[in-house]
Amino acid sequence: MPSAPRPAPPPQTAPAPTSGVRSVISYLLFIHFFFLLVGIKASTNTPSALDQDLSNKVPGLHAYLQLLGMDLSYMVDLTGYDPESHNQFSEEGQFVPEDTDYVVEADIPQADGSMRTIVWPTDEYARASIGRTRWQRLVSQAVILSEIDDENAAKLAHVIARRIMAETGCGQASKQKAMNVRFRRRLLQNLIPRPEVTWDQLAEEYARDPRDPAYLQTSLELVAYLTANDEFESTSKKAASNTAAPAGSPKSRPRPRPTGTPTGTPTGTGASS
Amino acid sequence: MIDAAGYCRRTTSRFIEAWNAFWFSPSDPLPLAVLRWVVGLLAIYIVGSFGFELLRYFGSVGMLPIETIREISGPYRVSLLDYFSDATSLYLIHGITLLVLIAFTVGFQTRWTSILSFVLYMTYFHRAPILTTVVEPVVAMLLLYLAIGPSGAALSVDAWLRRRKSPATAAAAPSYQATLALRLIQVHTAIIYFMMFAGKSHGNFVWWNGNAVGWLTARPGAALVDLRWLYQWQYVLNFWTMAIVAFELAFALLIWNRTARPLLIFTSAVMWTGTALLTGLVPFCLAMFAAGLAFVSAEQWNGLCGCEAPAAPK
Numbered sequence: 106m107p108s109a110p111r112p113a114p115p116p117q118t119a120p121a122p123t124s125g126v127r128s129v130i131s132y133l134l135f136i137h138f139f140f141l142l143v144g145i146k147a148s149t150n151t152p153s154a155l156d157q158d159l160s161n162k163v164p165g166l167h168a169y170l171q172l173l174g175m176d177l178s179y180m181v182d183l184t185g186y187d188p189e190s191h192n193q194f195s196e197e198g199q200f201v202p203e204d205t206d207y208v209v210e211a212d213i214p215q216a217d218g219s220m221r222t223i224v225w226p227t228d229e230y231a232r233a234s235i236g237r238t239r240w241q242r243l244v245s246q247a248v249i250l251s252e253i254d255d256e257n258a259a260k261l262a263h264v265i266a267r268r269i270m271a272e273t274g275c276g277q278a279s280k281q282k283a284m285n286v287r288f289r290r291r292l293l294q295n296l297i298p299r300p301e302v303t304w305d306q307l308a309e310e311y312a313r314d315p316r317d318p319a320y321l322q323t324s325l326e327l328v329a330y331l332t333a334n335d336e337f338e339s340t341s342k343k344a345a346s347n348t349a350a351p352a353g354s355p356k357s358r359p360r361p362r363p364t365g366t367p368t369g370t371p372t373g374t375g376a377s378s
Numbered sequence: 379m380i381d382a383a384g385y386c387r388r389t390t391s392r393f394i395e396a397w398n399a400f401w402f403s404p405s406d407p408l409p410l411a412v413l414r415w416v417v418g419l420l421a422i423y424i425v426g427s428f429g430f431e432l433l434r435y436f437g438s439v440g441m442l443p444i445e446t447i448r449e450i451s452g453p454y455r456v457s458l459l460d461y462f463s464d465a466t467s468l469y470l471i472h473g474i475t476l477l478v479l480i481a482f483t484v485g486f487q488t489r490w491t492s493i494l495s496f497v498l499y500m501t502y503f504h505r506a507p508i509l510t511t512v513v514e515p516v517v518a519m520l521l522l523y524l525a526i527g528p529s530g531a532a533l534s535v536d537a538w539l540r541r542r543k544s545p546a547t548a549a550a551a552p553s554y555q556a557t558l559a560l561r562l563i564q565v566h567t568a569i570i571y572f573m574m575f576a577g578k579s580h581g582n583f584v585w586w587n588g589n590a591v592g593w594l595t596a597r598p599g600a601a602l603v604d605l606r607w608l609y610q611w612q613y614v615l616n617f618w619t620m621a622i623v624a625f626e627l628a629f630a631l632l633i634w635n636r637t638a639r640p641l642l643i644f645t646s647a648v649m650w651t652g653t654a655l656l657t658g659l660v661p662f663c664l665a666m667f668a669a670g671l672a673f674v675s676a677e678q679w680n681g682l683c684g685c686e687a688p689a690a691p692k
Binding site: 121122127130131134138141142145149150151167168171172173174175176177178179180181182183184185186187204205206232233234235236237238239241242243246250257260261264265267268271272291293294295296297298307311315316 | 522
C-alpha cells in the first residue's frame, strides 16, 4: 500500500533585517519617494515655484527619475477634448492629448503617373494594438510640436517622410516625382447636447460616418522627393486645410430618435455641426 | 504637568514600530509571483510588438534619429539601442530581450532575469520615449519593484527545480523583501490612482461636466465597440464619467482599508474593462488592474485557487 505523501514542512521565515539594514532601506525609501513626488508635481501642467525649484536644484533628481522611467505626472486623463480649443497646448509641449486619432497620409506617385494614397497606421494594425498607438503617438508629436513652432517638428516630419519613401519604394519607382505627406488629426463628432443644437441635429450628426475624411484636420504638410544625387529632401508647405467639417450628412441613412434628456453643459459649437 | 519629552518618545516609538511593521514584517511572496506572470506577459507583449518594426523605428533610415529624440526627451535616457542601427544587431538584442523576459515570466533564474528584464525593457523605453504610451511607465514601475522582491520564489521554474532537488524543501519562505516590494508597488499604485484623479479633476472640464465618456465614445479609431448610440442616454454617460473619477479617488484613499479592499478590487475589474472598451487601451487597463492585484494577500490568493495555505511560519 502506497504510503501517504508527507506534508511539506512549514516555511521558515527568512531572517529579519537588522536595525542597520532597516535604517539604510528607510533612508533609500525616503529618497525614492521624495524624488518621485517632486518629479510628479513638477511634471504637472501647473507646477508650483517650489516644485520647479526642487526639481531643478536637487542633484540627481532628473537623472534618477529619467533612468527609472518615472519622470512623468501619471495624470492620465484619457480625454480633455474641447472642440473649440483642441489645438491649444502648453508652450513646453508637455500636454499630449490621448483623445484624438492622428494619421499620416502620403500621396505616392506611381510609375504610370497616377497617385496612390496610403494612410498610416494602416488597417493591418489591430484596433487596440500597441503598434497602432505608437503610430498615433509619433504623428501626434510631430503635429503638436509643429503647432508650438518647435523646430523638432520639421525634423520628425522629415524622417517619417523619408521612411515612408524608403518603405514604399516611391523614390525609385518615379524619381524626381514629389510625394505629398500630410499629418492629420481626426476631430470628433460632437454628440454632446447643448442649447443651440436640437435633438434632430444631433441625430443627423450621429448618422454621419465618424471616419468621414471631412473630420480630418491637416496640421502639417510637406513635399518629399529625391534629388538628382539620390538624396532625400523635404520641404514644408502651408497646410491645405486647417479646419475640418463634413460637407453634409448622408440623407439615406436611418436617423435615430433621441429619447434622453439633455443634461450636458455646453462645451462649444462643435467642429462639424 | 504634561510630560512633553515622554509624549514625543512614545509617539516616535509608535511611529517607528508602525513603519517597521508596514515595510519590514515578513510576508508570503505569492502575490509577487502572481504579479510576475501578469507583468512579464505584458512586458513580452510591449517589447515583442516592436519586433516587426525594429528597423522602421531604430534602423539607420528609421523614424527616430537619436539626436532628435535626445533633444525632445532629455539627456539621461541611456539605451543599448543607441549604439546599434543595423538589422543583425537590432534583431539579436531583440531576441535576447525576449528570451530574458520569457525566463523572468516563467521564473527561471529570477534573481538575475528580473533585474535584466527591467534593464532591457528600459532600453526600448529610453530609445523611443516619444512612442511611449500610457502603459509603458506602469509596467516599468512594476518590473522595477518585482526585481527588488523575491518574485520567483513561487509559481516559478526556480521553485519547481528547488522542490525537485530537495522534496523536503519548504514552500516559499515569508520574507521582508517580499513585503518591501509589495509595499512599494502598493504605495506607487495608490499615487498613480490619485494622480489620475487629479488629472481629471484639475482644470479638465469634461470630466467635471460629465461629458468625458461621451467624447471617448466618439473617437472612432480607439473604442473597441461603437458606443456612440449612448448619446441618447446622457445620464448614463454622465454617470459613467463621474463613476470613473469617484472610483480613482476612492481607490487611492480607501484601498488601505481592509473592508473596502475586496470591493475596490472587484470594482477595478469592472472599471478597467469598461475603460478598455471605451478607449482601446487594453494593455494599460490590464496593467492598472494588475497593479491593483498587489493588494490581494497570499491567503486570499490561496483561497481563490482553492489551495491550502502553508502553515504559519514559526
